[in-house]
Amino acid sequence: MGRLASLFAPDRVAVIGATDRSGSVGHAITSNLRDEFSGSVVPVNPNAGTVLGLDCYDDVQSVPGTVDVAIVVVPADIAVDAVTDCGEAGIDTVVVITAGFSEAGSEGAARERELRAVAEEYDLDLVGPNSLGVMSTAVGMNATFGPESAQPGPISFMSQSGAFITAVLDWANDRDIGFRDVVSLGNKAVLDESDFVAEWGDDPETDVILGYLEGIADGPSFIEAAREVTDDTPIVLVKSGRTEAGASAAASHTGTMAGSERAYEAGFDQAGVVRVDTVQELFDYAGILSGQPLPENDSVAVVTNAGGPGVMTTDAIGDTALSMASFTDGTLDALGEALPDGANIYNPIDVIGDADTERFAEAIDIALGDPNVGAAVVLACPTATLSFEELAAATVELQDEHGLPVAASLMGGDSTRAARAMLSEAGIPTYFDPARAVDSLDVLREYREIQACEYAAPTTFDVDRERAREILRAAADRNTNRLGVEAMDLLDAYGIPTPDGEVVDSPDAAREAAERVAGDAGEVVMKIVSPDILHKSDIGGVEVGVTPEAVRDTYEDLVARARNYQSDARVLGVQVQEQLPLDDATETIVGTNRDPQFGPLVLFGLGGIFVEVLEDTTVRVAPVSESEAASMVDDIESAPLLRGARGREPVAEDAIVETIQRLSQLVTDFPAILELDINPLVATPDGVRAVDVRLTIDKEEL
Amino acid sequence: MGRLASLFAPDRVAVIGATDRSGSVGHAITSNLRDEFSGSVVPVNPNAGTVLGLDCYDDVQSVPGTVDVAIVVVPADIAVDAVTDCGEAGIDTVVVITAGFSEAGSEGAARERELRAVAEEYDLDLVGPNSLGVMSTAVGMNATFGPESAQPGPISFMSQSGAFITAVLDWANDRDIGFRDVVSLGNKAVLDESDFVAEWGDDPETDVILGYLEGIADGPSFIEAAREVTDDTPIVLVKSGRTEAGASAAASHTGTMAGSERAYEAGFDQAGVVRVDTVQELFDYAGILSGQPLPENDSVAVVTNAGGPGVMTTDAIGDTALSMASFTDGTLDALGEALPDGANIYNPIDVIGDADTERFAEAIDIALGDPNVGAAVVLACPTATLSFEELAAATVELQDEHGLPVAASLMGGDSTRAARAMLSEAGIPTYFDPARAVDSLDVLREYREIQACEYAAPTTFDVDRERAREILRAAADRNTNRLGVEAMDLLDAYGIPTPDGEVVDSPDAAREAAERVAGDAGEVVMKIVSPDILHKSDIGGVEVGVTPEAVRDTYEDLVARARNYQSDARVLGVQVQEQLPLDDATETIVGTNRDPQFGPLVLFGLGGIFVEVLEDTTVRVAPVSESEAASMVDDIESAPLLRGARGREPVAEDAIVETIQRLSQLVTDFPAILELDINPLVATPDGVRAVDVRLTIDKEEL
Numbered sequence A, B: 001m002g003r004l005a006s007l008f009a010p011d012r013v014a015v016i017g018a019t020d021r022s023g024s025v026g027h028a029i030t031s032n033l034r035d036e037f038s039g040s041v042v043p044v045n046p047n048a049g050t051v052l053g054l055d056c057y058d059d060v061q062s063v064p065g066t067v068d069v070a071i072v073v074v075p076a077d078i079a080v081d082a083v084t085d086c087g088e089a090g091i092d093t094v095v096v097i098t099a100g101f102s103e104a105g106s107e108g109a110a111r112e113r114e115l116r117a118v119a120e121e122y123d124l125d126l127v128g129p130n131s132l133g134v135m136s137t138a139v140g141m142n143a144t145f146g147p148e149s150a151q152p153g154p155i156s157f158m159s160q161s162g163a164f165i166t167a168v169l170d171w172a173n174d175r176d177i178g179f180r181d182v183v184s185l186g187n188k189a190v191l192d193e194s195d196f197v198a199e200w201g202d203d204p205e206t207d208v209i210l211g212y213l214e215g216i217a218d219g220p221s222f223i224e225a226a227r228e229v230t231d232d233t234p235i236v237l238v239k240s241g242r243t244e245a246g247a248s249a250a251a252s253h254t255g256t257m258a259g260s261e262r263a264y265e266a267g268f269d270q271a272g273v274v275r276v277d278t279v280q281e282l283f284d285y286a287g288i289l290s291g292q293p294l295p296e297n298d299s300v301a302v303v304t305n306a307g308g309p310g311v312m313t314t315d316a317i318g319d320t321a322l323s324m325a326s327f328t329d330g331t332l333d334a335l336g337e338a339l340p341d342g343a344n345i346y347n348p349i350d351v352i353g354d355a356d357t358e359r360f361a362e363a364i365d366i367a368l369g370d371p372n373v374g375a376a377v378v379l380a381c382p383t384a385t386l387s388f389e390e391l392a393a394a395t396v397e398l399q400d401e402h403g404l405p406v407a408a409s410l411m412g413g414d415s416t417r418a419a420r421a422m423l424s425e426a427g428i429p430t431y432f433d434p435a436r437a438v439d440s441l442d443v444l445r446e447y448r449e450i451q452a453c454e455y456a457a458p459t460t461f462d463v464d465r466e467r468a469r470e471i472l473r474a475a476a477d478r479n480t481n482r483l484g485v486e487a488m489d490l491l492d493a494y495g496i497p498t499p500d501g502e503v504v505d506s507p508d509a510a511r512e513a514a515e516r517v518a519g520d521a522g523e524v525v526m527k528i529v530s531p532d533i534l535h536k537s538d539i540g541g542v543e544v545g546v547t548p549e550a551v552r553d554t555y556e557d558l559v560a561r562a563r564n565y566q567s568d569a570r571v572l573g574v575q576v577q578e579q580l581p582l583d584d585a586t587e588t589i590v591g592t593n594r595d596p597q598f599g600p601l602v603l604f605g606l607g608g609i610f611v612e613v614l615e616d617t618t619v620r621v622a623p624v625s626e627s628e629a630a631s632m633v634d635d636i637e638s639a640p641l642l643r644g645a646r647g648r649e650p651v652a653e654d655a656i657v658e659t660i661q662r663l664s665q666l667v668t669d670f671p672a673i674l675e676l677d678i679n680p681l682v683a684t685p686d687g688v689r690a691v692d693v694r695l696t697i698d699k700e701e702l
Helices: A025-036 A076-088 A105-122 A162-173 A193-201 A219-229 A244-254 A261-271 A279-291 A307-318 A329-338 A357-368 A388-402 A414-425 A434-452 A465-477 A485-493 A507-517 A548-565 A626-635 A653-669 B025-036 B076-088 B105-121 B162-173 B193-201 B219-229 B244-254 B261-271 B279-291 B307-318 B329-338 B357-368 B388-402 B414-425 B434-452 B465-477 B485-493 B507-517 B548-565 B626-635 B653-669
Strands: A012-016 A040-044 A069-072 A093-096 A125-127 A133-136 A141-144 A152-159 A179-184 A208-213 A235-239 A274-276 A299-304 A375-380 A406-410 A501-504 A524-529 A542-546 A573-578 A586-595 A599-606 A617-621 A673-684 A687-690 A693-697 B012-016 B040-044 B069-072 B093-096 B125-127 B133-136 B141-144 B152-159 B179-184 B208-213 B235-239 B274-276 B299-304 B375-380 B406-410 B501-504 B524-529 B542-546 B573-578 B586-595 B599-606 B617-621 B673-684 B687-690 B693-697
Touching: A012 A025, A012 A076, A012 A141, A025 A040, A025 A141, A069 A076, A076 A093, A076 A105, A152 A162, A152 A193, A152 A279, A162 A179, A162 A279, A162 B307, A179 A193, A193 A208, A193 A219, A208 A279, A219 A261, A219 A617, A235 A261, A235 A279, A244 B307, A261 A274, A261 A599, A261 A617, A274 A279, A274 A434, A279 A434, A279 B434, A299 A307, A299 A357, A307 A375, A307 A434, A307 B162, A307 B244, A329 A357, A357 A375, A357 A388, A375 A388, A375 A434, A388 A406, A388 A414, A406 A414, A406 A434, A434 B279, A465 A485, A465 A653, A465 A693, A485 A693, A501 A507, A507 A524, A507 A548, A507 A573, A524 A548, A542 A548, A548 A573, A586 A653, A599 A626, A599 A653, A617 A626, A626 A653, A653 A673, A653 A687, B012 B025, B012 B076, B012 B141, B025 B040, B025 B141, B069 B076, B076 B093, B076 B105, B152 B162, B152 B193, B152 B279, B162 B179, B162 B279, B179 B193, B193 B208, B193 B219, B208 B279, B219 B261, B219 B617, B235 B261, B235 B279, B261 B274, B261 B599, B261 B617, B274 B279, B274 B434, B279 B434, B299 B307, B299 B357, B307 B375, B307 B434, B329 B357, B357 B375, B357 B388, B375 B388, B375 B434, B388 B406, B388 B414, B406 B414, B406 B434, B465 B485, B465 B653, B465 B693, B485 B693, B501 B507, B507 B524, B507 B548, B507 B573, B524 B548, B542 B548, B548 B573, B586 B653, B599 B626, B599 B653, B617 B626, B626 B653, B653 B673, B653 B687
Parallel strands: A012 A040, A012 A069, A069 A093, A093 A125, A152 A179, A152 A208, A208 A235, A235 A274, A299 A375, A375 A406, B012 B040, B012 B069, B069 B093, B093 B125, B152 B179, B152 B208, B208 B235, B235 B274, B299 B375, B375 B406
Antiparallel strands: A133 A141, A133 A179, A501 A573, A524 A542, A524 A573, A586 A599, A586 A673, A599 A617, A673 A687, A673 A693, B133 B141, B133 B179, B501 B573, B524 B542, B524 B573, B586 B599, B586 B673, B599 B617, B673 B687, B673 B693
């Protein structure tokens, strides 16, 4: 158990603002606590002698003995004082129900800053403010003002919406879905999703962590906390505000700016979170993750008494990363013996419409005994010869015996009710729609892969950090926040290969540089260098294939074009660069920008139309490990073009992967780098070279 | 009502094979009919005097008076005779329940051919064989051997799986989902999905046509039948065997080879069918399509008492083609007056947690009155102040008053039961998960678009069909089924532009041809012409930029390379072709192949990596109309590259669209063309030119 153990297993809870006034929040919480809490409840209210028959204290400091948790429900204007009193009284865990903080304008935001300061001063573990409260079924604690208490179970659940908790409990209680702990996160002034993920990861009684979030307070902390946990405990989250419309609705609801959806997507993926879009998925997946073992392989057996629904189930499997199991000869023989003519012994097994429970169960037994089978779907349509209850009983027994995950689809109405209850009791999910049964099995696969994931530390390359810092400072000294080709040295300092080249400030120097850098072909590339010219090509600021004789004139031309474009443009000179042979070369792009929640992101894709038209790019939250960098190359749809498609020689993929990591290290080392694009990073069979670079810095961060 | 009216509204039904033997199919059907059928039932069985107390006849010919429908349940070996007897007796509608036909090996397949011949001889409307039977709630007819009768309602339902019908009825009857007609299609020896689509399209009492299909017997007929119908009646289908695994399961289940999934996708789309993947979607969509009006625009208002679920709903809207409505100033003013401080008057409207029914309903009323709003989601979480029943009553009234479609999400458990029943009674779908409510509204949008679709006839271009036939015959005479560049003339005959060029058979002729076809640049392209060499480029069989001086030598080289590659390759000569200027040119590909169910398909995409690596192509069932051809260009992700992406001049898109149509006309005119690829079809701002073509013919079809 973690440091929040006392929040979820207190002996004594004080309600500050408890009252007998029916319909009030203080009354509802006190009443909920009194009804079921196994510990003791202490009402605090200077204007009452007793509340609900319990002795009431004027203030929390005058309560004798230890109070483990204080629930604060007093009006907003005295809530911070009430929390301070808790700190003074030595209470270290406080739940602030009171609203009127950052969700309520600038005055509220100021109040929340005060609250945070008090929490820091007294080192308080503080939930809220603007929270529905917390529940812990282990101690019968319902410290919320909602109408329903959770039933005991293996799911711990956090939600940034209190109403969603109320709705879920109303619904879950009618379905015998039980919870361990429930937290309404409120404004997350102190404790946030990362704290609860860590706490529940340490709690052996929590089998699944569920969450409804509208934002993540601190992306990197969340990734770290989640990775610690997902080895033992799956985390399933709805993060709303996914779409543009949703993000703007979330912003208006919580008052905070949403980060980029791509950052959330990457961050959740890197954290090992199972992300879902709908409430239905949230609870479907929680159910099977808490009820069934993980499959050892991705092959599924389908056993049915109806061919058509068997085909639908097979389609549903084809829609996932699961596959239809191929049975061993032994299995086929056994099925052939057990089943009548007309039955199908190949997967999906069709025991046909006249099957009784015995035949159906025998087929399930044989299928689950096949070493190729990782999981099974039991799929039954109503017939005169089959009893759903008997089938359910047999399925429960066989699932237990074989220890493989099973999901069921009983395709009927109320006639399946008793059977569904039996299966559900045994942790076997049951749906009318076989596609939902299959999707549930697929999430077991997903979680097994998450569990198997090794989170290697990012490689730390030997780089020249001091030189990089000097280059960034020099740019800052020039009073600019944009750097272009003059920042090639920055890449060089971090070991990212660049073509030979140099920035010069006269035609003669250009000629000398060209002699030095030109390869066998004798030709060079020349580019104008100016912080005021972002798109050099557009103004004729780039010349390729410049012969030695033409270097001087080209220098003059480039500068003239820059002046024509913008008469006061600061021209730092001209870059003279080795011209790379472009046969077998592919232009890629590696870039970075910063997300308000997750910090630096790294982007990879192919250049040109692939990034501009097809938007075929992928991102990760930095720092990225070697395997994460490698997975970025796998991610893009155009990856075959790097790997020898259409008879070309494959490029040096390892050099791309290393460049991604080195860039990740650079932007992690220097928070001053806001955006940086290497475009193109030319990849050839021999390696990569960063041909052009552009970056924006925040001088305040240097 | 169509020609199948007598199947669904008979006065008198004979059961051939009726029996008192409990547990038998003949008993079950007779019993089901006797219990509820409003007409009369006539048992036929030579071995029984009465069946279930009804007078029984020895054979159908001895039944006095008119029999409208005969249900045949006798054993397979006498089933065809029984059907013949029906024909002799003048019965024109027969349902064959008996199994043991094409689903059961070659003997069964032969029996089915006999059955089909008998049906043809007597012009029978025949359902099955291997069918569960048919139902018509209008006349209380349950002529199936399933355990459940359908309840009356507006949905007509056909299924290629009898078990699926049993399952659906068991489930639907507990949810008060009602049906008009139900048909178990069985093996579709005579009547198939197209017949029932046509019949139900003519039936004013059928509001929605639902189907579970594993295959379409005749794609073009189905498209034609569906298009006739979708103006009035939506068609929602699950077509299983979508995935590779599913298709192979379907093949083993029904014994028929599935056509290509891409053909089904295109065909259903062109037919105006709403295709769904899961049972849940099938009935969710049927519910709203039969219960709610169509929206006039795609903007949705969300009215809720809970911010978090409001954000989730907004996300769900963002996932569809719907959008969040922007309210008028009048609406915002009205909401501002109606709602308290802290409420959100912008969409999603948050009436906040303490709202009673009155406030909630007022907000719904205002939202539905906004001219920008096309539909609404009513989304409620349980609170102390809100009654779900009152909210449901108000929602039903307001939906009726405003006439806009509404879907509801009542986020609670059994506490919502009564409210759900009230909404459901009024045709308003209600789910726990708001995403399902939104998806339901989205299908109304989809159907509105289908309804608005004008199915223009394909353009018939003025072509030289005779010349095309001669070219194909000439190839056949050469004893080949593959044509390459020598088939350029075929394209020319159908008005598809080709570069100037000619096939020659000597170096001198090549030189002359080069002089004639070379453009200003003076250079030509030369290609080997051989039916035995499919990939000319791979063997060095194509040379570009051939100067006048090099033409003779190049001729010899190309022929030598062909001989080196395959010494007995038939070399028809060398094609000398005008070399097109490739600036501003984009290579596209237009092709065709044949699907066993849908006939010729037309394919379009960009050439090179786009087709080979990114698989960015789109298909349609031929013949395609102009608007369908135009939509193919819209479909591909790389379309921006044709439309001026990255500063290039847009290509002549209308020339591409015309080429697609002309190719469609060609393959429709000549069933002998099995496959044809124009690759590349070079598109420039000025037009298109087919630079290379390859085709395979079926000589039997010429």
